Amino acid sequence: QVQLVESGGGLVQAGGSLRLSCAASTRTFRVYSMGWFRQAPGKEREFVAAISWSGGSTDYADSVKGRFTIYRENAKNTVYLQMNSLKLEDTAVYYCAGRVWVGVLPKNTPEYDYWGQGTQVTVSS
DSSP, rough: OOOEEEOOOEEETTOEEEEEEEEEEOOOOOGGEEEEEEOOOTOOOEEEEEOOSSSSSSEEEETTTTTTEEEGGGGEEEEEEEEESSSSGOEEEEEEEEEEEOOSOOGGGGGGGGGGEEEEEEEEO
């Protein structure tokens, strides 16, 4: 069983930045593809970004392209989400997710096996 623990959420003004972290409790972190999702009140959980086991491949939702960056440090068993130019509509609970790498970047919630508890990001005007 893999445990994922997110941190780094908080309150930030529009236009500001935050970096989310997700620490994994597995010695085989390097074989996992990782993703970030978010869920706003009254809405379904949606894909934000994903990264391959090596970090060589990434993908983003159109709504965050050019503003968010996903990256990982396998030596620290951690994946990050750098969020810049934050907008009001980025307000949500952000979740990290993981699954063993199978050759493609998973972008749908059922494709992931492990989930963190979530961290709140609130963007104010």
